[in-house]
Amino acid sequence: MTAGALPSTAARGAVRFKDVRPGRIVAWTLLAMGGIAMVMPLVVMISTSLKYPHEVYDLNLIPVEPTLENYLHIFQNTKFLRWFVNSLIISILTTASVVFFDGLVGYVLCKFSFRGRQVVFVAILSTLMIPTEMLVIPWYLMARDFGWLNSVWGIMFPGIMTGFGTFLMRQFFEGVPDDYIHAARIDGLNEFQIWWRIAMPLVTPALSALAIFTFLGNWTAFLWPLIATSNRDLYTLPVGLASFSGEFATEWEMVMAGASLATLPTLVFFLIFQRYIIRGVMLTGVKG
Amino acid sequence: MANVSLRSVVKRYGKQAVVHGIDLEIADGEFLVMVGPSGCGKSTTLRMIAGLEDVSGGEIRIADRVVNDLEPKDRNIAMVFQNYALYPHMTVFDNIGFGLHAARLPKAEVAARVTKAAGMLGLADYLQRRPAQLSGGQRQRVAMGRAIVRDPAVFLFDEPLSNLDAQLRNQMRTEIKRLHQSIGTTIVYVTHDQVEAMTLADRIVIMRDGRVEQVGAPLDIFHRPANTFVAGFIGSPQMNMIEVPVRAGALDLGEGVSIPVPPRGGAGLSEGSRVILGIRPDDLVAADGARAAGVPLEGRVAVVEPLGTETQIFVRVGSHELIGKADGHHVPRPGEPIRLVCNVDRLHLFDAERKHALA
Structure with missing residues (x-):
């Protein structure tokens, strides 16, 4: 032990203390509170899904008698798996369709000049101002007249193209320099190939974001799927889970077990696509 | 290889x-540079040749074939863009x-041609990299490679060097010239840099x-610049241009x-008329150097800019300030009197109103 060791340790401590500014303490506290608020519902969901019915209304986060019976029950006695697959099919098809068509329309609205382009764009934008609740009745009448009720297509059709996605894609294509398109044109690509092979890869971050939003939106969609089908075999997950709520009582442990399972695909989907949301890739081929 | 001809080519955006109606005959194998300040229509003209802009009037021919309504891919041209426009999601290869892929050439042939072009441009070691992993000069080479590999009839360059730093620009300029000498394809090259144009x-x-x-x-x-605009645009430092009256058979610079009056263009000048006198800085040199033959002019040094190989001097002569040159070793001090000599045979005269050269 030398005498010099002590002051140096003290000095190091002092430096650390100086780093912790009041602003940082406030920031960390707020972040921690926000984090807890975000995570709590998930924790409660998982915890409740592991409880017996009599324990559901206790506020303990760790079940006294943990059980997997609720999971077993929903697999054995409900059409959970069926609903899960329905949701998956509808969400994936809708997402693919939105990414394709919104990308196509957004590109055309951005990179082609034609008479009425602005009018078309504003018309598409204006659809964003109308709430779903106002649209379900026209949708319903339309689906009924075409005989689309109680079909997968009937549940899907309102979502296969979105005004929001078109708007988003158009804005992102604005950032694609025209020279790429000119270069591709000289390279001999036709307009569809230019869009598909040059422009779309350049807006991957936007596409990923749009894909995530669309998938989540369809995965959690409730109102329209509820209206569009009365056939239990065609229920989507949210509609199916809601059916656990009876007229007099709700089986919360079942709802929570179903909901826990329902979050898995969204997590997987997010993990797959989030890595494509890397901005700034687009401009690396131009400028010096 | 092909000739290119533009006949009364017009481009209008709306009204x-x-x-405004360009006529130009570009010979097979010629290196033609279009130069001018921004907004002069040079890039638009190039894009019309490429087919990226519609032609509003007139006719463009490549290899004696009217191409006005042909798609860019059918014109047998290749273009190098100012910002390179390399596809960032693809490798250099x-x-x-x-x-070539788009033209559905066999893979082996694509590989052979890409490798050959990359070899010519010193890119062989970078074929698997992406544009983001290349330096500015390398990206420029890739852009040129993309053009060369198609073996087009005409190369179009749209300010290809303006994103590079000065040193690299000189180097790439030489490479482009060498490239033209070796492949001999017709080149139409757009730039705003008069040095690039000249070289x-x-x-x-x-x-x-x-x-x-002027062409x-x-x-x-x-x-022989055709007018004051051309005279001012080509040459650095700029040509001195001053408006002076003709008095007693001489150009009066004021203050005695x-x-x-120079022999070229000076013949028809009448007493009292006004002309624009143009003197290139190279033709106005400090008298103590070796280049001291000509008409002497007395003046006073205003600003001195030594460049090493030579010295630029701003000299007050009569009631005008002119840029002249001195030897690199000769650095006069501001305020000093100085004697310049001016080569009268190389003076330029321009009409004071219409600005065109007096022949």
Whole structure:
């Protein structure tokens, strides 16, 4: 032990203390509170899904008698798996369709000049101002007249193209320099190939974001799927889970077990696509 | 290989004309540089040749075939863009070979041609990299590779060097010239840099406001500018241009200083008329150097800019300030009197109103 060791340790401590500014303490506290608020519902969901019915209304986060019976029950006695697959099919098809068509329309609205382009764009934008609740009745009448009720297509059709996605894609294509398109044109690509092979890869971050939003939106969609089908075999997950709520009582442990399972695909989907949301890739081929 | 000809080519956006009827014959294998300030219509003209802009009037022919309504891919041209426009999601190999792939050439042939082009441009070691992993000069080479590999009839360059730093620009300029010498393909090259124009071109086209001001070989344009615009645009530092009256058979620079009316263009000048006198800084040199033959002019040094190889001096002569040159070793001090000599045979005279050269 030398005498010099002590002051140096003290000095190091002092430096650390100086780093912790009041602003940082406030920031960390707020972040921690926000984090807890975000995570709590998930924790409660998982915890409740592991409880017996009599324990559901206790506020303990760790079940006294943990059980997997609720999971077993929903697999054995409900059409959970069926609903899960329905949701998956509808969400994936809708997402693919939105990414394709919104990308196509957004590109055309951005990179082609034609008479009425602005009018078309504003018309598409204006659809964003109308709430779903106002649209379900026209949708319903339309689906009924075409005989689309109680079909997968009937549940899907309102979502296969979105005004929001078109708007988003158009804005992102604005950032694609025209020279790429000119270069591709000289390279001999036709307009569809230019869009598909040059422009779309350049807006991957936007596409990923749009894909995530669309998938989540369809995965959690409730109102329209509820209206569009009365056939239990065609229920989507949210509609199916809601059916656990009876007229007099709700089986919360079942709802929570179903909901826990329902979050898995969204997590997987997010993990797959989030890595494509890397901005700034687009401009690396131009400028010096 | 092909010749290119433009006949009364017009470009209008709505009612606004930006190119007003250009006529140009570009010979097979020629290196033609279009130069002018921004907004002069040079890039628009190039894009019309490429087929990226519609032609509003007139006719463009490539290899004696009217191409007005042909798609860019059917014109047998290749273009190098100012910002390179390399596809960022593809490797160098794919970037260079993309056009060949699109034309459905066999893979082996694509690979052979890409490798050959990459070899020519010193890119062989970078074929698997992406544009983001290359330096500015390398990206420029890839852009050129993409053009070369297609073996087009005409190369179009749209300010290809303006994103590079000065040193690299000089280096790439030489490479482009060497490339033209080795493959001999017709090149139409657009730039706003007069040095690039002078050094690269077989012929220069100087444009302003959508019109051609002068077409000619670089030295012809330098020595015989058609008007004050061309005279000011070509040559650095700029040509001195001052408006002076003709008095007693000489050009009066004020305060008792005068220069004899030069033989070229001076014949028809009447007493009292006004002309624009143009003197290149190289033709106005400090008298103590070796280049001291000519008409002496007395003046006073205002500003001195030593460049090493030579010294630029701003000299007050009569009631005008002129830029002249001195030997690199000769650095006069501001305020000093100085004697310049001026080569009268090389003076330029321009009409004071219409600004064109007096022949």
